[in-house]
Amino acid sequence: xxxADLKPGQKGxxxxxxxxxxxxxxxxxxxxxxxxxxxxxxxxFGDPIDIKVRGYHLSxxxxxxxxxxxxxxxxx
Amino acid sequence: xTEVLSHIAPRRVALIGNPNVGKTTVFNLLTGxxxxxxxxxxxxxxxxxxxMAGDLPVExxxxxxxxxxxxxxxxERIAYDVLSGHLAGEPPPDVVVCIVDASNLERNLYLVSxxxxxxxxxxxxxxxxxxxxxxGLSIDLAVLNERLGVPVIPITASRNEGIGKLKYEIxxxxxxxxxxxxxxxxxxxxxxxxxLIEVLSKEAPKVPVRQRFIEVLQCLTSDSMxxxxxxxxxxxxxxxxQVRKKLEAQKVPFQxxxxxxxxxxxxxLVAGVVSRKKEVGSASVSxxxxxxxxxxxxxxxxxxxxxxxxxxxxxxxxxxxxxVIEEGVVGLGALIRGALPTNxxxxxxxxxxxxxxxxxxxxxxxxxxxxxxxxxxxxxxxMARSAFIMDRLMSRVGLGGGSVVPLLSSFACAIPGIxxxxxxxxxxxxxxxxxxxxLMSCSARLPVYTLFIAAFLPTGKVLGLITFQxxxxxxxxxxxxxxxxxxxxxxxxxxxxxxxxxxxxxxxPYRLPRFKQxxxxxxxxxxxxxxxxxxxxxxxxxxxxxxxxFPSTDLDPAIVSARLExxxxxxxxxxxxxxxxxxxxxxxxxxxxxxxxxxxQIEALEAGYRIEHSxxxxxxxxxEPVMRPLGFDWKISAGIVSAFAAREVIISALAxxxxxxxxDENSPLxxxxxxxxxxxxxxxxxxxxxxxxxxxxxxxxxxxxxxxxIAKRETNTWKWPAVMWxxxxxxxxxxxxAIYQGGTALGWG
Numbered sequence: 001x002x003x004a005d006l007k008p009g010q011k012g013x014x015x016x017x018x019x020x021x022x023x024x025x026x027x028x029x030x031x032x033x034x035x036x037x038x039x040x041x042x043x044x045f046g047d048p049i050d051i052k053v054r055g056y057h058l059s060x061x062x063x064x065x066x067x068x069x070x071x072x073x074x075x076x
Numbered sequence: 077x078t079e080v081l082s083h084i085a086p087r088r089v090a091l092i093g094n095p096n097v098g099k100t101t102v103f104n105l106l107t108g109x110x111x112x113x114x115x116x117x118x119x120x121x122x123x124x125x126x127x128m129a130g131d132l133p134v135e136x137x138x139x140x141x142x143x144x145x146x147x148x149x150x151x152e153r154i155a156y157d158v159l160s161g162h163l164a165g166e167p168p169p170d171v172v173v174c175i176v177d178a179s180n181l182e183r184n185l186y187l188v189s190x191x192x193x194x195x196x197x198x199x200x201x202x203x204x205x206x207x208x209x210x211x212g213l214s215i216d217l218a219v220l221n222e223r224l225g226v227p228v229i230p231i232t233a234s235r236n237e238g239i240g241k242l243k244y245e246i247x248x249x250x251x252x253x254x255x256x257x258x259x260x261x262x263x264x265x266x267x268x269x270x271x272l273i274e275v276l277s278k279e280a281p282k283v284p285v286r287q288r289f290i291e292v293l294q295c296l297t298s299d300s301m302x303x304x305x306x307x308x309x310x311x312x313x314x315x316x317x318q319v320r321k322k323l324e325a326q327k328v329p330f331q332x333x334x335x336x337x338x339x340x341x342x343x344x345l346v347a348g349v350v351s352r353k354k355e356v357g358s359a360s361v362s363x364x365x366x367x368x369x370x371x372x373x374x375x376x377x378x379x380x381x382x383x384x385x386x387x388x389x390x391x392x393x394x395x396x397x398x399x400v401i402e403e404g405v406v407g408l409g410a411l412i413r414g415a416l417p418t419n420x421x422x423x424x425x426x427x428x429x430x431x432x433x434x435x436x437x438x439x440x441x442x443x444x445x446x447x448x449x450x451x452x453x454x455x456x457x458x459m460a461r462s463a464f465i466m467d468r469l470m471s472r473v474g475l476g477g478g479s480v481v482p483l484l485s486s487f488a489c490a491i492p493g494i495x496x497x498x499x500x501x502x503x504x505x506x507x508x509x510x511x512x513x514x515l516m517s518c519s520a521r522l523p524v525y526t527l528f529i530a531a532f533l534p535t536g537k538v539l540g541l542i543t544f545q546x547x548x549x550x551x552x553x554x555x556x557x558x559x560x561x562x563x564x565x566x567x568x569x570x571x572x573x574x575x576x577x578x579x580x581x582x583x584x585p586y587r588l589p590r591f592k593q594x595x596x597x598x599x600x601x602x603x604x605x606x607x608x609x610x611x612x613x614x615x616x617x618x619x620x621x622x623x624x625x626f627p628s629t630d631l632d633p634a635i636v637s638a639r640l641e642x643x644x645x646x647x648x649x650x651x652x653x654x655x656x657x658x659x660x661x662x663x664x665x666x667x668x669x670x671x672x673x674x675x676x677q678i679e680a681l682e683a684g685y686r687i688e689h690s691x692x693x694x695x696x697x698x699x700e701p702v703m704r705p706l707g708f709d710w711k712i713s714a715g716i717v718s719a720f721a722a723r724e725v726i727i728s729a730l731a732x733x734x735x736x737x738x739x740d741e742n743s744p745l746x747x748x749x750x751x752x753x754x755x756x757x758x759x760x761x762x763x764x765x766x767x768x769x770x771x772x773x774x775x776x777x778x779x780x781x782x783x784x785x786i787a788k789r790e791t792n793t794w795k796w797p798a799v800m801w802x803x804x805x806x807x808x809x810x811x812x813x814a815i816y817q818g819g820t821a822l823g824w825g
Contacts (some may be wrong), residue, residue: 008709024297025580027335028144040363044375045468050366050583054182057362057583061471063665064578 001045003051006039012070013037020067030054031068044070084418086133088167089246092155092191093175094184095141095501096584097205097458103138103174103232106243113600115792116163121154132247135604137169143183145190145290146298146334149469150503152454153300153485159194160287162304168284171251172198172244178208178215178230179585180347186222189259191337198226199241206232206584211355220349225255233592259341263303264326265296265333268319270310271566272296279309296320297331315323330567362457362585364757369458375465376679380461385483386449390442397441405434423625424618432617433721439491439782440602445493446485447601450499451594453481457584459499464583473561475567476502476579479509484610486516487553489610494790495601501581501670510790514783515560517553517775520723524774525552527727527741531750532767548771556775559807612785620721620781623691632685639678646671677735684735691719694728706773706809707766707816709755719779726774769812777808 014035022031030053033038038057040050040057046058093099101112107126114123124138139158140151147153154163161168174191176184192198208215221228227245231238245251260266272292276283283291294301295316301540305313323330368374409426416422445673453459465476478500486493493513500506515527529545536544636766647668652664685692696714703713719726727741733747753761778784778801787797 007476012095015223021329021331023150023580024146025143026333026334026578026580027332028146029580029582030339032332032339041366041370042371043468045465047468047471048464048579048581050370050464056180056183057585058465059460059579059581059747061301061467061579064580066136076235 001070001072002066003037003039003060003068003070004049004062006037006070008041011036011038012074015069015071017067018069023064023068026060026064029058030075031058037068037070077093080223086127087171087246088135088137088169089128089171089173090137090139090159090169091173091175092139092142092159092187093203094177094187094582096582097141097175097177097184098233099138099141099175100597101590102173102201102203102231102239102242103136104593104596105233105236105239106246113604116154121150127244128243130243132246134246142187144187145194146294147300147500151501156294159191159196160291169196170627171246172196173246174200175426176199176200178202178205179211179213181215181350182342185342185346185549186225186335186338189342190290192224192254193252193286193290194285196322198254199229199242199245199251200226200240201238202228202230203233203566205230205237206235214351214353216349216351223345224287225258226777227251234548240424241505242330253286260339261293261337262328262330262331264323264328264658265330265623268323269293272315272319274700275312276309280305292316295336297334320592323822342694360585365586366461366583371460372462375461379462379465382458383452383481386446386481387484389445389449390492394445394488399436400437401434401441405430405438414519420625420628424621427625428618428621430612431621432614435617435782436606436613439489439605440490443492443495443605443718444598446488446496447598448594450481451597454499455587455589455594460581460583463581471579474539474565475508476500476505478502479505482509483513486513487517489520490514490516490780491786493604494786495792498601502579504572505795507791508564508572511567512563513797514778514780514800514804515556515776517556517564518723518780520780521552521774523724523727523741523762524719525549525771527649527747528767528771530742531747532762532764533723534764548606552771552775563803584822603610603693604789609782609785609789612788613782616781616785617721620718623695624687624718627689629686629689631682635681635685636677638681638812642671642674642678645674678797680732680735687714687729687732693733705817706812707763707769707820708773709761711761712766712770714779716773716779719774720781722782723774723779726779752818765816766818769816773808773812775808776804776811778804 001012001018002012004014014033014037015052017031037051037060039050040052042049042075045063048059049065050068051065052058083700091099103126104123106128108129110129111124113127114125114681115121116123121140125137126136128134128136137158138765139155142152142155144152145156145159147156157163158166159168159172170731172191172194174188176188188200202215202217202220217228217230220236227246229238229242231242233239261269269289269292273288275815276292277285294304295313295318301314302313320330369378409430412430413422413426416425429666429783450459453462462480463477465477466480470477470479479497482493482496482501484493484495494510497506497509497513497803500509511756520759529548533545538544549662585736605708638679647669649667650660650663654660658666692714693710695717697719698712699713700708700710703709703716708716711730714733715726715729718729724741727746730750731743731746734753736743736746736749751760752763784797790796791797
């Protein structure tokens with residue numbers, strides 16, 4: 001399960017990254033293991049997505065979102 | 077540690093903060109209008125400084141908006157270089173003011189924690205307190221102050237609240253140094269730090285003690301930061317590479333060590349400081365606006381409507397003002413020509429200098445209007461949404477959503493379009509956008525399209541619906557757009573291949589526009605155009621004038637005698653009327669009227685002869701062998717050379733060459749002259765095939781010195797404008813060659 005698999009309104013907690021070295025900028029934006037993420041919506045043409053993390057809205061592409069693994073047991 | 081600072085003038089204060097935290101508003105409030113804008117040497121990043129009024133002289137440096145001091149862009153690199161004193165001739169600031177969005181404390185404190193580690197006296201200005209309050213957040217300032225160990229000043233810059241307190245804090249001479257680092261790296265990395273710091277301090281003792289830790293940390297994760305030490309501390313550089321290899325072998329994710337360490341300190345800190353007073357319903361105002369503005373159907377629709385409005389404004393609302401400027405330039409020229417003797421100097425003043433200034437000022441209405449709309453989009457937070465909506469479509473051609481507005485603006489004019497690319501955060505996307513923007517058919521191409529389509533392409537309808545000429549016009553716009561997309565794909569794949577790219581953009585909460593700020597930003601950017609690009613445009617205008625004016629040759633004897641004949645007829649006619657008893661003044665007036673067109677004709681003949689024998693005419697002649705395969709004779713070639721001033725100039729140039737006098741694209745006389753022109757063997761110079769070849773040439777060629785000037789200003793090098801000119805002119809040549817040669821082979825000539 002990754003961020004890209006969430007449905008709008010669904011929340012999850014980040015477990016880690018599928019690839020070895022994630023872009024540092026995404027880490028600096030606060031997308032770290034243990035962080036809660038809520039998928040707000042998909043853009044009109046399906047990509048990118050609007051997620052809520054650490055109290056603010058961030059837009060990333062599905063490509064990157066699909067590399068961020070979520071802890072299955074904490075989905076809400 | 078409470079070392080007391082004492083200062084002799086001026087105190088240097090750097091402002092830093094994440095994008096969208098109201099840093100510019102704070103800067104304006106602190107400095108008023110005492111601002112200076114320049115460039116950091118060698119880069120495109122703008123350097124904004126200003127003076128704070130008061131007894132103690134204080135210089136405020138507005139650093140580019142940054143999410144982190146580990147640089148990901150040119151902007152952030154400059155921010156770090158200024159703060160760390162890496163920039164030659166730029167000592168590190170005495171005080172750093174960190175502007176923080178109170179409603180988004182956690183992510184903002186990441187940058188704050190980096191700034192504190194630099195060891196420079198730091199003040200945190202907690203901005204947007206009103207937004208935090210309305211979001212139901214309550215921040216315990218005393219605890220935040222204590223945990224961070226630096227002064228925290230709550231402000232609401234948009235309402236000018238708390239600025240006095242901030243100014244007071246900036247002026248304080250007893251500001252303490254920030255406390256030592258309060259967070260830890262992961263143990264495997266932390267253990268390596270002391271040895272590396274030791275090596276750095278030996279090789280580069282000038283680095284302040286407090287700054288060594290962050291310098292080492294930067295080098296551990298960033299190659300470009302490590303490169304800085306190649307000459308200063310080669311031993312340190314080797315040591316860092318050793319440690320990197322070791323950590324890699326141990327499978328320690330050292331690249332993430334800093335981020336994990338800092339957030340490990342920030343998250344609990346924020347949790348202990350921020351409390352939610354009331355549970356705000358699941359959707360804030362901003363969320364509700366987004367439900368409409370980024371809606372599956374309404375989102376793109378509303379964006380399209382907004383673009384239409386902007387396009388309409390830049391394309392047509394600017395026209396009256398541009399007409400006034402053009403008429404004013406012509407009128408002023410005539411006025412001065414009347415007041416000065418007829419000589420070369422007057423020609424220089426009127427046709428060179430005044431026309432050159434006109435060439436710069438004429439762009440201002442479009443630039444002001446476009447920047448007003450861009451400022452409105454940025455200030456309200458809609459700019460990020462437009463990129464969010466369009467990103468999917470634009471990513472197919474190698475660009476991002478942010479390129480939509482600059483490219484569409486370029487349909488009006490590439491100058492404001494290229495300047496609009498500044499709103500792009502990713503420098504690679506920005507450069508590609510600048511490079512392809514001039515392929516969008518700008519409004520200066522329109523008169524050229526009009527003249528040649530109306531004169532040489534058949535009338536009639538396609539499928540009984542669309543006129544053939546309308547379809548041809550549409551094809552020109554389509555060709556330019558398609559080529560821009562292909563060019564951006566090629567640039568992405570060839571020039572920037574292998575560079576990893578990802579997209580991450582904050583969607584800031586919507587805000588009401590602050591028109592004062594939008595107005596000043598509009599003025600700032602327009603000033604930058606007039607001063608920087610204007611100089612180049614002005615200079616090139618004078619060169620082009622000289623090319624058309626020199627060398628001055630004696631007129632053809634036939635033309636001289638023709639003028640003599642007209643002048644003799646004129647004086648005879650006046651004499652005759654006077655003898656017939658007509659009042660002399662009236663006689664002159666009557667003859668003037670009767671012979672007006674004869675004089676016009678002679679002047680047109682003279683101008684035609686002069687331009688043929690000017691440098692432009694010579695250039696046209698010497699270019700003819702190269703241009704013949706495209707179907708162009710020397711006159712078209714000379715027209716293309718003069719069109720470098722601006723594309724539409726080819727029409728007045730052709731009018732002069734064909735001795736038509738003043739003419740525009742709708743002039744029937746010019747059309748007839750063009751149609752009637754033949755080569756010595758009797759073949760027509762212009763056929764529909766030549767017209768198509770010329771049209772395509774104008775779609776693709778970079779026939780505009782102003783575009784080159786602004787590209788130089790925006791990229792801060794002549795390299796990219798040179799590449800731009802070469803690839804566009806090359807494309808134009810190849811396409812026109814293929815069309816003319818292919819068409820001729822098929823017997824369409």
